[in-house]
Amino acid sequence: MRLLYGLLACTLFLDVQGFYSSSDDVIELDPSNFNKMVLQSDSLWLVEFYAPWCGHCQRLTPDWKKAATALKGVVKIGAVNADQHKSLGGQYGIRGFPTIKIFGANKNKPEDYQGGRTSEAIVDGALSALRSLVKDRLSGKTGGSSQGRQSGGGSGKKDVVELTDDNFDKMVLNSDDIWMVEFFAPWCGHCKNLEPEWAAAASEVKDQTKGKVKLGAVDATVHQGLASRYGIRGFPTIKIFSKGEEPEDYEGGRTRSDIIARAMDLFSANAPPPEILEILNEDVVKKTCEDYQLCIISVLPHILDTGASGRNGYLDVMKKMAEKYKKKMWGWLWTEAGAQMDLEVSLGIGGFGYPAMAAINARKMKFALLRGSFSETGIHEFLRELSVGRGSTATVGGGALPRINKVEPWDGKDGELPMEDDIDLSDVDLDDLETGDSGKDEL
Structure with a gap:
């Protein structure tokens, strides 16, 4: 009985914790460490998004571990239990398991790994991606972990809208879009920690909502009129603005995935259904x-x-x-x-x-x-x-998608049977038809 209980407990533990342990060379990733370890890293990462109940994932596990050991110190190999960390899986549009993403020069836009699922194929794919990364750097193309800052340059700054006393009403209050606005102070440590998360989320939200949800930032030490208007007492403070409604305090987490998840909830709640x-x-x-x-x-x-x-x-x-x-x-x-x-x-x-x-x-x-x-x-x-x-x-x-015929749109009405041509019987001799006259004299 104790043995049965022990086996059951072990099974349940593995189901919750996933396929990998600290003794493996596969790095277990979750929302708490993903940004720091992957997005802010200069290393090339291959990340598997899996679900414990997925048979294909179970079969991949030994090859994924073997590839991680072979690539140790060369390419980082990670894994995300996307069944447990749904927000992280949703952030990268994971719809099937296992899905493998390559986080290379541009960490904000990982590529899909399309190679085989054996350890040899995974190693080959990783080395190929690594060669591409090195060639890009050699030719002057920069990648790396810089996420940009709201008060300076960087790749993420372009998607975080800088808001001021002068443009706030026009851009936010008079907009039909939804805004998530961060009020920050440059000297605030928590604000500095939020900067890369906010910038990365801004880019993802812009893409996923087609610009219908926007992320902005207000330097509350400069634009004190805005800070006073909305009762800002601490930093960072995040507020949600929807047209015609009172601003709402954002109470969610401060990671990229948390911000994106809230933005997508706002988008879906306010977006009309697709046509x-x-x-x-x-x-x-x-x-x-x-x-x-x-x-x-x-x-x-x-x-x-x-x-x-x-x-x-x-x-x-x-x-x-x-x-x-x-x-x-x-x-x-x-x-x-x-x-x-x-x-x-x-x-x-x-x-x-x-x-x-x-x-x-x-x-x-x-x-x-x-x-x-x-x-x-x-x-x-x-x-x-x-x-x-x-x-x-x-x-x-x-x-490939097949040939599509050009047709007229449905008019919203009931269908009609095709009209048959009227037959003119005026020239037909009905007497001949009745008697079966063949045109010959009867005997």
Whole structure:
């Protein structure tokens, strides 16, 4: 019994703590040490984002450890339990496990590792990335850990908006965007610690929200009128400004991931749901599937099979799910059965009947099909599995987006059967038809 208890306790401990220990050469990373160890480092890092329940992650573990030992002192090898530290995984758009990122010269924009998952392939990929980094430095391209300062130069400064007594009302209070504003003092130690986190978060938030959430900074020792107006008593103080509302105190953590998570919550709460677009031409599909990480495509039954009310019912389901998942910032498309047959064939939709749904990752040319019901419950389960990296995927037929037909938009009305031509019977001798007269004399 004690042995069973001990094994169970060990299993639970490993599940919580992850795959790696202090005796390994793999460095366990989390929100508390990621910025200092990775982003502020001059070293090249390969970081695995994993989940303890993921079978592929479990199989990668021994090779990841072996590669870390081989690369010790040359390239840093880290690992993030993204199931436990969801904010850190979300910060880098992790959707499947394991995902490996290369943090090279520009730590704010890591690259995806696309190589094999054996220790030899990982070492080769790391050394290749290291050679590229060294060549960039040799040619004068600088990378490294500098995150910039709000009161000086640097790579992050451009995305932190400097706010003053003169421009605050125009830029913040009269803006339709959401603002997170830091009031700081140059002599404040906590402010100095926040600077790289704030600058890095500003760049990420700008990219992820398309500029709809902005990060600003006010030197409260210079612009004392603003500090007095908002009752600033300590530094740093962060306030959230939304048009038409009283400013709100930011009470969250001060790490990059904490700031980004709060910004994304603000964005999703205030952003309208994505538009459900009908596939009318190639441009609609190309723009939607290339601009978003996933594009969700529904193939609805023919209008003659459902009528307008039936089709609107399906579109309403899509709109509700787009609202539910708007924080993911996916693209949403629909078409009528038979209108885009090449698309249906490339996604293997025909055999499942209509309505059907597929989620496409155009960057990887992978897709997943809805196997359950086309309902809020069925679609929610389908998308939830995708959002945590589960679910079965396949390669898009032909390895590329198919040809898209140009069609007219649905007019919102019930379908009409095609009109048949009237037959003029005035010249037909009905008596001949009735008697079967063949034109010959009867015997």
